[in-house]
Amino acid sequence: xxxxxxxxxxxxxxxxxxxxxxxxxxxxxxxxxxxxxxxxxxxxxxxxxxxxxxxxxxxxxxxxxxxxxxxxxxxxxxxxxxxxxxxxxxxxxxxxxxxxxxxxxxxxxxxxxxxxxxxxxxxxxxxxxxxxxxxxxxxxxxx
Numbered sequence: 856x857x858x859x860x861x862x863x864x865x866x867x868x869x870x871x872x873x874x875x876x877x878x879x880x881x882x883x884x885x886x887x888x889x890x891x892x893x894x895x896x897x898x899x900x901x902x903x904x905x906x907x908x909x910x911x912x913x914x915x916x917x918x919x920x921x922x923x924x925x926x927x928x929x930x931x932x933x934x935x936x937x938x939x940x941x942x943x944x945x946x947x948x949x950x951x952x953x954x955x956x957x958x959x960x961x962x963x964x965x966x967x968x969x970x971x972x973x974x975x976x977x978x979x980x981x982x983x984x985x986x987x988x989x990x991x992x993x994x995x996x997x998x
Contacts, residue, residue, distance in 0.1 A: 858870055860873065860946055860949065860950055861950070862950050862953045862954055862957070863953075863954050863957065865908065866906070866907065866908065866911060866953075866957065867906065868899060868904070868906055868907075868953075869906055872899065872900065872904055872906060873897060873898070873899060873946075873949075874897070874898040874899070874900075875895065875896070875897060875898075875942070876895075876896040876897075876898070877892035877893075877894065877895060877896075877938060878892055878894045878896070879891070879892055879893070879894060880893045880894035880933040880936075880941075881933070891936075891938065892938060893933065893935070893936055893937060893938045893941055894931065894932075894933040894941065895931065895932045895933070895938060895941040895942050895944075895945045896929055896930075896931050896945070897929065897930050897931075897932075897942075897945040897946065897948075897949050898927050898928070898929045899927065899928050899929075899949060899953075900926060900927050901915050901916060901919065901923060901926055901927065901928050901953075902916060902923070902925075902926025902927070903926060911957040914956065914957055914960075915953065915956040915957050918955075918956040919952070919956050922952075928949070928952065928953070930945050930948040930949045930952065931945070932944035932945035932948060
């Protein structure tokens with residue numbers, strides 16, 4: 856668990872670049888809640904990390920701007936009563952956030968025209984529907 860963190864192909868964070876902090880978590884836990892440091896804070900220096908390729912760093916800094924404090928990204932995990940499980944959750948959260956932030960931008964959508972066949976089918980269906988309504992209207996007028 857304390858090994859390197861795999862984010863994506865070509866981007867692995869060495870364990871020595873991850874900074875852990877533990878504190879007491881709120882919530883259920885009985886008597887143990889006051890004695891165990893089960894809440895986990897995992898911090899990664901996005902701006903200063905030598906393991907992050909420059910192109911991915913620029914993309915991550917741009918996308919994570921509001922979440923960063925002094926160029927550092929912090930994730931918190933306190934869902935479990937176990938510090939060990941919270942450490943795993945924090946690593947997974949950090950990897951997910953960084954994977955999303957460094958992913959390639961979505962391709963821009965090009966506007967397209969409907970095919971001639973699609974236009975003809977639409978008009979044919981509209982005429983059929985209009986004809987059905989016209990036939991109903993004629994039947995209602997006689998009654």
